[in-house]
Amino acid sequence: MSQDKKIPKPVTAQSLRNAALRYLDRFATSRENLRQVLMRRVQKSHYHHNTSLEEASQWIEDLLDKLQDAKFVDDLRYAEGRAGALHRKGTSQRVIRMKLKEKGIREEDINQALDALREETDSPNLERDAAIALAKRRRLGPWRLPEKRKAMRDKDLAALARAGFSYDLAQDIINASTVEELEKFTNN
Incomplete structure (x- = not known):
């Protein structure tokens, strides 16, 4: 039993406005991201109904200007x-x-x-605070069970490196002997 895909209705300026307001009701977003969301609708409509891309793009720009003026998009x-x-x-x-x-x-x-x-x-080191938050959330380094710390050291370092932290910072956090040692530096 194959299910036929539902063909979307052709977009109009009003349907784009309604879609934008529904999206903004659910998500905080940037102007460019909302443009991309709406353009995906337009492209589907263009594929199925040969909607004019130029006209729909103008509708989107006008709508985005109005939403930005009304502070719905900032x-x-x-x-x-x-x-x-x-x-x-x-x-x-x-x-x-x-x-x-x-x-x-x-x-x-x-x-x-x-x-x-x-x-x-009001922290002197945002990167360190963020790295500690990630290590705590992922249970890396001093948050890991003591019997597994040594075996997982390289994997913990790699996790912090993949998250965008420097090797030196990752080493400082993973090599800390206790959670209290890290929190002492964070609270000062």
């Missing part, structure tokens, strides 16, 4: 929120920068978001 606010959330998860600044660029955030907004994060956390 790249700087999105970048600040996303940078904070990623940092708390234990993401390195390098990876935060990359993920924001993937969402179409401008370099100036990324820099402002990272500056705001530094001010908000």
Whole structure:
């Protein structure tokens, strides 16, 4: 029994507006990311109904301008929120920068978001804090069971390196003898 795929309705300016508002209701997003989401709808409509790509692109740009004027889409606010959330998860600044660029955030907004994060956390070393958060969340280094630490040392180092942290920082965290030793430096 094969299921026929449902053919989407042709897009209109109103259907794109409705789709954008539904998307914004569920997700925080950047202007560029919302453009890509809406363009995927347009491309499906173009494939099935030969919708004009130029006309639909203009509808999207007009809609994005209106949403930005109404502050439904604010790249700087999105970048600040996303940078904070990623940092708390234990993401390195390098990876935060990359993920924001993937969402179409401008370099100036990324820099402002990272500056705001530094001010908000009031920490002398954001990278170290993020690496510790990741190690704690993934149970690496001093959070690992003592009998498995030595055997898993290289894998723990590799996990921090893949997350974008420097080798020296990863070594400091993985080689720490206790959790308290790491937290002592974090709290000062």
